[in-house]
Amino acid sequence: MLKKNISLKPYNTFGIDVNAESFAVVTSLEQLKKIISEYKEVFILSGGSNILLTKDISKPVISLCTKGIETHEHDDEHVLVTAQAGENWHEFVLWCIDNNYGGIENLSLIPGNVGTSPIQNIGAYGVEIKDTFYQLEALEIETNTIKTFTASDCNFGYRDSFFKREGKGKYIILNVTFKLTRKDHLLRKDYGAIRAELEKTSNTDPSIKDISDIITGIRKAKLPDPKEIGNSGSFFKNPVISKAHFEQLKQSYPKIPSYPAGKNLIKVPAGWLIEQCGFKGKRFGDAGVHKNQALVLVNYGNASGKDILDLAQNIQSTVKQKFDIDLEIEVNII
Numbered sequence: 001m002l003k004k005n006i007s008l009k010p011y012n013t014f015g016i017d018v019n020a021e022s023f024a025v026v027t028s029l030e031q032l033k034k035i036i037s038e039y040k041e042v043f044i045l046s047g048g049s050n051i052l053l054t055k056d057i058s059k060p061v062i063s064l065c066t067k068g069i070e071t072h073e074h075d076d077e078h079v080l081v082t083a084q085a086g087e088n089w090h091e092f093v094l095w096c097i098d099n100n101y102g103g104i105e106n107l108s109l110i111p112g113n114v115g116t117s118p119i120q121n122i123g124a125y126g127v128e129i130k131d132t133f134y135q136l137e138a139l140e141i142e143t144n145t146i147k148t149f150t151a152s153d154c155n156f157g158y159r160d161s162f163f164k165r166e167g168k169g170k171y172i173i174l175n176v177t178f179k180l181t182r183k184d185h186l187l188r189k190d191y192g193a194i195r196a197e198l199e200k201t202s203n204t205d206p207s208i209k210d211i212s213d214i215i216t217g218i219r220k221a222k223l224p225d226p227k228e229i230g231n232s233g234s235f236f237k238n239p240v241i242s243k244a245h246f247e248q249l250k251q252s253y254p255k256i257p258s259y260p261a262g263k264n265l266i267k268v269p270a271g272w273l274i275e276q277c278g279f280k281g282k283r284f285g286d287a288g289v290h291k292n293q294a295l296v297l298v299n300y301g302n303a304s305g306k307d308i309l310d311l312a313q314n315i316q317s318t319v320k321q322k323f324d325i326d327l328e329i330e331v332n333i334i
Helices: 029-039 089-098 114-120 192-200 208-222 243-252 270-276 305-323
Strands: 003-007 019-026 061-064 069-073 078-084 133-140 145-150 171-181 230-234 240-242 265-267 287-289 296-299
Touching (some): 019 029, 029 061, 029 133, 029 171, 078 114, 089 114, 089 208, 114 171, 192 208, 243 265, 270 305, 287 305, 296 305
Parallel strands (some): 019 061
Antiparallel strands (some): 078 171, 133 145, 240 265, 287 296
């Protein structure tokens, strides 16, 4: 079942060319459990959209490609929808919209697969996975048994979860169930860019498809397609700082954008900070910062994982020096 010495360049959206000593595409739970029983320690690569590979992988690499979407009755207003881990995230969102199931339309066009979405607690335009998450099933690697996780078990945070911390490397997410609305959808349309698009078309009563179409258009305009240029979407988290720190910065930078983030806390867009440091559109060999969105680091062709990481660390130190803000990397560095 395992192939030897396989390049992982086609299997990560950064297009980084590292080698897997052994590799398998897995399409069923039975195949997965068999590999786990034989090897115990494995490396899961599901979609490869939120990862930066900086070295060859000696553990068996599994590309999890399980497919399937099921619905379960819940109540008059909600439906439970379960998607297997290998389902493409955006295609799953579109499937839900086609069936008039609301709640994840703001997460349109986020790269990756369903199985990795809870790990990052992916979010965009005022919505996060945790808002509609119901439960997931995961395979515990040590025991090769399936466990069910509720939202509280997942300990979701901002681009964070149990699976990025205590559970890292211990579980393989098999499927995820969402609780979505059947009717009277609660649309999150107050985000500036969404509101501007609705005003432009005088759309006062948008559908979930309208919201999805708007966000898809915004993302296509701002973010590079990984099929055309290697990237992993947003590379850094938007930092949260104290209100006192923000007020101090505002004296020097009156136009600094911000969003409330809790009591006496302010969220500042990482992309704005990076742009102010002069990195937007800059290229360092084949590693660079995207011309339209400074939050996105890109591979122009032959950059190594180390090239991208060196650039990220240069950005971090420059932002720290200029704004006294620590930028935290969002993608997983391997």
